[in-house]
Amino acid sequence: MKVMERASAKINLALDVLGKRADGYHEVSMVMTTVDLADHIEIEETKREDIYIRATAPFVPEDERNLAYKAAALMKERFRIQRGLSIIIHKQIPVAAGLAGGSSDAAATIRALNRLWNLNLSTEEMMRLGTEIGSDVAFCVHGGTALATGRGEKIKGLPAPPSCWVVLAKPPVAVSTGNVYSALNLQAISHPNVQGMIQALREGSFENICRHLGNVLESVTIPAVPEVGQIKTLMKKLGADGVLMSGSGPTVFGLTQYESRAQKLVNSLKGFCGDVYAVRLIGRPS
Incomplete structure (x- = not known):
């Protein structure tokens, strides 16, 4: 079985930094919203137990440095899944651009594996998994428009902006x-x-x-x-x-x-x- 998932880019409408935290991260207050530019994640199981990553654009790591790889590895371990995975990232979001492309790919991987493995995780449960991978991943699981606080992992939904x-x-x-x-x-x-x-x-x-x-x-x-x-x-x-x-x-x-x-x-x-x-x-x- 093959599953596809959309990974939308985000922009920051407001980004404030309030101070340095004891854990080394910064305390932030950000308003983020999604735009209609997206990568597409294609995942299917393989007979081997390892995770294979391929991206259709240069400068995207195709190993354990990739956030989609990290998301897949975390879910395999957390839910004791023995099967391997092939993950193809069809890139449209520019790399290292401030648009959360890597974080959105990780979020899409979490959503896709939730469906592929019939885990029946809620959005909140998937967001908690996302916080273990990167600061923007929880927002990318949530999508839409939201206020992100803490190190970016505390998400509160907001009304969508007017269409533009x-x-x-x-x-x-x-x-x-x-x-x-x-x-x-x-x-x-x-x-x-x-x-x-x-x-x-x-x-x-x-x-x-x-x-x-x-x-x-x-x-x-x-x-x-x-x-x-x-x-x-x-x-x-x-x-x-x-x-x-x-x-x-x-x-x-x-x-x-x-x-x-x-x-x-x-x-x-x-x-x-x-x-x-x-x-x-x-x-x-x-």
Whole structure:
């Protein structure tokens, strides 16, 4: 039997860092939402007991470093499954982009194996498994729009934003999330208004969502990767209603309610960076 699962990318509408935790992680407060850009995970059992990973894009680890591999290994051990697995990751989400591609692949693997092995796990149980793999995996299991706190594993669902276009642009550089957090100066950052973003979502106000976009990690990534700041400036100049870097970067997203403006943004940005997409904001659990 073969199962397929969709692994949607996410963007951060607001990302705040509150301090350093005793366990070495940072205490965060983030509003995240899913967009219509996704990898697709294809899983089937094999006669051997090992886990085989293959990805359709370069620079994706095809061994135990891969988060989908970690998810499969965890579930095999936790539920004492003796069978092997072949996992093919059909990549569409850019690698090391701040869009949670690896975390979403892990979440999709958990959901797929829940079906393949008839485990009947609830969403909450799958989210708890996800927290053992990575900070964003619980949100990616949950999907939709949510507030993530703690180290990112405490998830509280929020109303979906109004439907709009999201233009994603990733310059041809990779950013290490760990390095960005390590370089963050907690005494010098300007905190975004996360509660203002939550209220804007509850009101369904596209204008206020754009007004409350904020990401403290820009203070680290933009000086290190000037292209991020250049893309933000260009998107604003071309008429995007709200512009922000997603996660630790380097992907920048622009929000607009008009398809014609989204296409104008794509056409103008393609000469600047290779990975440019115009997608819809999903915002609801799939």
